[in-house]
Amino acid sequence: MSGFETPEGIRLQKVLSAAGVASRRVIEQYIVEGRIRVNGETVTELGRRVDPETDLIDVDGTAVQLDVSKRYVMLNKPTGVVSSMRDENGRPDLRVFTDDYEERLYNVGRLDAETSGLLVLTNDGDLAHVLAHPSFGVTKVYIAKVEGEVTAQTISKLTKGI
Numbered sequence: 001m002s003g004f005e006t007p008e009g010i011r012l013q014k015v016l017s018a019a020g021v022a023s024r025r026v027i028e029q030y031i032v033e034g035r036i037r038v039n040g041e042t043v044t045e046l047g048r049r050v051d052p053e054t055d056l057i058d059v060d061g062t063a064v065q066l067d068v069s070k071r072y073v074m075l076n077k078p079t080g081v082v083s084s085m086r087d088e089n090g091r092p093d094l095r096v097f098t099d100d101y102e103e104r105l106y107n108v109g110r111l112d113a114e115t116s117g118l119l120v121l122t123n124d125g126d127l128a129h130v131l132a133h134p135s136f137g138v139t140k141v142y143i144a145k146v147e148g149e150v151t152a153q154t155i156s157k158l159t160k161g162i
Helices: 012-018 025-030 123-133 151-158
Strands: 036-038 042-043 055-060 072-077 106-108 117-122
Touching: 012 025, 012 055, 012 106, 025 036, 106 151, 117 123
Parallel strands: none
Antiparallel strands: 036 042, 036 055, 072 117, 106 117
16 A cells, blocks of 8 residues: 555655656655645644645645646747637647647636737646536636726726627
8 A cells, every 4th residue: 555545645745756846855844843834724833634635725825736747838829829729710829838748738717819918828728627617606806907087987888898
C-alpha cells in the first residue's frame, strides 16, 4: 500500500512538496511558524496528515492547488487575437499562448478580437462551468475606453440594454 492509499492520509509536508510549494524541510519550518492552514485551521504539528482530495490547504493565506493535473492560465489577451483555439479564417488565435502546455486548454468566455483583457484558459471543466454559466452569478466587469464624453443618458441606455 503506497503512502497515497493510507486511511490516515498523507503527511502535509509530502503533499505540499509534491504541489511544488517548497522542499519538505522548508515546509516543516512553515508548519512550526504557523504559516499553513488546513481547512481554515492553523497547523503547528509536524505529523499532520491530510487528504489531498478533500482538504483545503493554504500557505500564508494563499490557497495551494493540490490537483496537479489541473491547469489554470490567466491571459491578458491582446487585441488582434481571436478568442478561439482554432480560427477557421486563419486569424491569430489562442493557440499561440497554449502550444507550450501539455494539457489541452479551453478558454472560459470570449472577448472580441479587437478587445484586450483577462481570459481564463483551463482544462478544469467544473471551474469553467461555474465561471461561464449565468446561474452561478459570477460577476464580470468590463471597462471601455471611448472617444468623446459619455453622458448620463448614454450610461442609462447601456445599463438598460440596447
